[in-house]
Amino acid sequence: EAQVTQNPRYLITVTGKKLTVTCSQNMNHEYMSWYRQDPGLGLRQIYYSMNVEVTDKGDVPEGYKVSRKEKRNFPLILESPSPNQTSLYFCASSPNYQSWGYEQYFGPGTRLTVT
Amino acid sequence: GQSLEQPSEVTAVEGAIVQINCTYQTSGFYGLSWYQQHDGGAPTFLSYNALDGLEETGRFSSFLSRSDSYGYLLLQELQMKDSASYFCAVRGGGFKTIFGAGTRLFVKA
Numbered sequence: 001e002a003q004v005t006q007n008p009r010y011l012i013t014v015t016g017k018k019l020t021v022t023c024s025q026n027m028n029h030e031y032m033s034w035y036r037q038d039p040g041l042g043l044r045q046i047y048y049s050m051n052v053e054v055t056d057k058g059d060v061p062e063g064y065k066v067s068r069k070e071k072r073n074f075p076l077i078l079e080s081p082s083p084n085q086t087s088l089y090f091c092a093s094s095p096n097y098q099s100w101g102y103e104q105y106f107g108p109g110t111r112l113t114v115t
Numbered sequence: 116g117q118s119l120e121q122p123s124e125v126t127a128v129e130g131a132i133v134q135i136n137c138t139y140q141t142s143g144f145y146g147l148s149w150y151q152q153h154d155g156g157a158p159t160f161l162s163y164n165a166l167d168g169l170e171e172t173g174r175f176s177s178f179l180s181r182s183d184s185y186g187y188l189l190l191q192e193l194q195m196k197d198s199a200s201y202f203c204a205v206r207g208g209g210f211k212t213i214f215g216a217g218t219r220l221f222v223k224a
Contacts, residue, residue: 040123042217100212102148102160107157
């Protein structure tokens with residue numbers, strides 16, 4: 001089954017404790033992206049990747065890191081989480097950047113709480 | 116800056132037609148997309164307009180006017196299951212994706 005998976009689905013952590021949220025897709029997609037969703041703000045893009053070893057900042061990259069060492073995986077790293085990073089996070093993928101508009105697949109989401 | 120505006124809430128009755136508008140301001144434009152998200156779920160793709168005009172997919176249609184920086188999503192024959200949030204999105208400058216804040220649709224019996 002074609003899908004985007006994220007782990008963990010739920011995470012409660014404390015300020016400053018490094019964490020990684022994994023994202024994996026099995027569709028051989030080139031374009032992958034991370035979003036955060038907060039009430040009243042819609043989805044805001046954190047980072048995106050055009051292909052292996054090619055990443056760039058979205059609108060809200062501060063406090064986050066990403067890497068793309070393999071095509072299928074695009075982990076999101078919070079080196080020192082803070083309470084303002086409490087949010088619902090979605091990973092998404094698309095065959096390539098040209099098809100983002102009509103073929104973007106989202107993972108199930110990761111609800112992160114930082115206390 | 117880049118932004119999209121859409122109404123925060125819309126209410127309609129079952130069987131009716133509802134239109135959700137979206138105006139955008141971006142440094143580059145490559146098309147307008149619409150997504151549906153049910154409570155607790157992930158966004159799912161509904162439609163995409165790269166060119167002016169109307170695109171129809173079953174009960175859902177989407178319209179784009181690039182000269183007006185405006186688009187809308189039209190939902191016909193509303194069903195209770197259409198109660199959800201609807202987001203418009205554009206590919207902005209570079210390869211970023213910009214989403215609107217979302218429109219919450221309530222369908223009443």
